[in-house]
Amino acid sequence: MDSNLSNLVFLLLFFLAASILILVQNRSNQKRFLARIKNSWGQIPQKEYTYEELEHIAQFFRQREKNGFYIDDITWNDLDMDRIFILINQSCSPVGAECLYNLLRKPVFEEKELKERQRLIEFFRSHQEERQKLQMLLASIRRPGNVGIFEAVHVTREVTVQGKTGQVLCLGAFLLSLLFFVLKPNPGVLVFLLVCLVNIGTYWGKKGEIDAYLTSFGCVLQLLEAQKKLEKAGIHQLKEYEEQGKQYKKQLSGFRKGAFWVTERSSTAGGGLGGLFMDYIRMMTHIDLIKFHDMMHSMQEHMTEIEGLISLFGYLESMISIASFREILPYYSLPQFLSEDRARMETEDLYHPLISHPVSNSISAQGGILVTGSNASGKSTFLKNVAINAILAQTVYTCTASSYRAPYFKVMTSMALRDDLESGESYFIVEIRSLKRILDEADRDGNLLCIIDEVLRGTNTIERIAASSEILWSICRSHVLSFAATHDIELSYILQNRYKNYHFEEEVGEDDVVFNYLLKEGRVTTRNAIRLLDMMKYDRKLTQRARRAVEHFEQEGVWENMEDSVDKCR
Structure with missing residues (x-):
């Protein structure tokens, strides 16, 4: 008796010590994570991304229906917007990164939404405790392997699940055989064992269906758990989003109920003896297969609510990233949007956010702007900066300038083009296709900001100048603000009635060339190509x-x- 009591006390002390150890470890992990998010606030993110990672993040944007204008792939790549995204992204969860990417590709054309973003950004900037509380609960939404949250969830949309009649019959047979065993032990044991063997044998043919979608189910359960934590957090300023998430959670209540039968498995969670016992219960009863059918049906029926939870948490975390991004900048301004159909832009002290020691420039632009200058003088960087700030103004409500005034713009560029080896198209074909899409957009309603670098550089000089002048002349309309950079000084004369001339120049010394990267009015008057050949000892x-x-x-x-x-x- 004493020995049994001692063993019982030992087991209780063991489980108590293990529980305390787990509790201490969890608190230690939370402290480390809290320190990490505190230290990362207002700092340039150090995370590096592979091409594959960025592609997975982009799927939330790519695989969903797109309504209205969005930044196309040509413009996105021309402006190095992947690098802009990386600079801004401070997300603790995959949904934050996916939604921030989506946000940057879909400019907003109404003040109400941008003002709400500003409210949230300012709230997270000034309320450190609430911001960190939200980051802590969002950190529980983990990346599902090497894919994005949206990808992992979306893969279930087209799944065809067979009926559960056979599985219900297996469960019924198990229960009846168990009852028969209790009532008639001698013959009942044989019936019970036979039913168990049949159920276990048929189970393995269906088990693969569950394992293939455990990750998808786990993502949804993490989103629902995050919503539960948001409700407990009681952040008054996020009440609207809390209520919205509560409606999504209510619609998915059937999905969550009894989900442990499917998701908590010894093979995936290290469940030990208890988990192994539960696995045998699943095999003999097929209860997880029955619940799997219900969960998959619920998931497909409520995909809108699931995507709503992804968008909700991703949107809130995007606002935290933007608030942190503002702290990185030497200075910034909130954009002022003009309510007019005339395309123009007034910006002061505009600088490129990706350059560590940028030179700022100011410009008041309307109609067409033609920029000339030598290589490396700053033409392309300036043009990219104009387009980037127009996008940032209408997405993250932040401009890297001391002031920015313009109407809402659709932004399109044709700059960093190359041969398309996959389709076998030459550079010139790629370029004229790129320019054609801008001309087509100019025929539609709405103000357009277009940036073109070296028009038709892929063809001979005579035809390039003739065709370039016609294209630039055609694009320049009252609702289009057109910026173009060129080495063809002839264009500055041909287009001078519609395009105002600006230039960048350099100072050529005996042994070097110094670029000041300052935008000046008028066409360029200096040349440096042959002088550079001298300096390189040609x-x-x-x-x-x-x-x-x-x-x-x-x-x-x-x-x-x-x-x-x-x-x-x-």
Whole structure:
């Protein structure tokens, strides 16, 4: 008796010690996580992303129906928007990253939504305790392997699940055989064992259906648990979102009830003896197969609510990322949107958010802007910056400038193009397709901001200038703000009645070239290409012939034959 009592006390003390150890470990983990989110606030994110990771994050945007205007792939890639996303993203959960990416690709065209974003951003900026409480509960939504939350959930949409009649019959047979065993032990035991063997044998043919979707179910359960924690958190300023999530949770109540039969398995959760016992119960009763059918049906029926929970938590966490992003910036401003159909932009001290020590520029633009200048002088960076800030204004309600005034813009670019090897299209074909989509958008309603870098660079000089001037002339309309960069100085004369000229220039010294990256009015008047050849120690005769060729062309209007040029320089 004493020995049994001692064993019982030992077991109780063991379980008590284990519980205390687990509790201490959990609190330690929470403290470390809290310290991490405190230290990351207002800091440039250090996480690195692979191409595959970014593609998984993008699926929340790519696989959903798109209504209205969105930033297309050409514009997104031209502007290095993946890097902008990485700079902003401070998400603790995968839903935050997926929704932030989606948000950056879908500019807003109404003040009410942007004002709500500003309210949340400011709330999270000024209420550290509530912000960290939300981050802590969102951290429980974990990334499902190497895919995104939306991908893991969305994969169940097209699944066809067979009826559960056979599984219900197996459960019924088990219960009847158990009852028969209790009433008539001698013959009943044989019947009971036979039913168990049949049920276990047929179970393995269906078990794979469950294992393939455990991850999907787990994601939904994590979202529902996060909603439960949000309700307990009692953050008054998020009451609207709490109530919205509560409605989603109510619709999914049937999904959650009894879900442990499907999701808590010894093979996936390390359940020990207790988990192993529950696995045998599942095999003999098929109860998890029955519940799996109900959960899958509920999941497919309530996919809108599931996507609603992803959007809700992702949206809130996106606002936290934006609030932290603002702390990184040397200065920023809130955009002022003009209620007019005329495309124009006024911005002061505009700088590129990806450059560590940027040079700011100001501009008041309307109609067309043509930017000339040498390579590396800053043309492309400035044009990208204009487009990036138009997107940031209408997505994260933040501009990297001291002031920004403009109407709502659709933003399209044609800049960093390349040959399409998969389709076999040349650079020129890719380019004219890119320009055509801008021309088509210009024919539609709504203000358009378009950025074009080196129009038709993929063709010969004469046709390039002729066609480029016509394209730029056609694009320039009252509801279109067109920025174009070019090396063709001829365009600055041909288009001077519709395009205002700006330029970037450099200072050429004896041994180096200094770029100040300052935007100036007027067309460029300096050249540095041949001077750079001198600085790179090219053959002196080569550079002399090049200068003579330029002088001859400027005087005669035609290029001199190379043999004649070489003979004259001997």
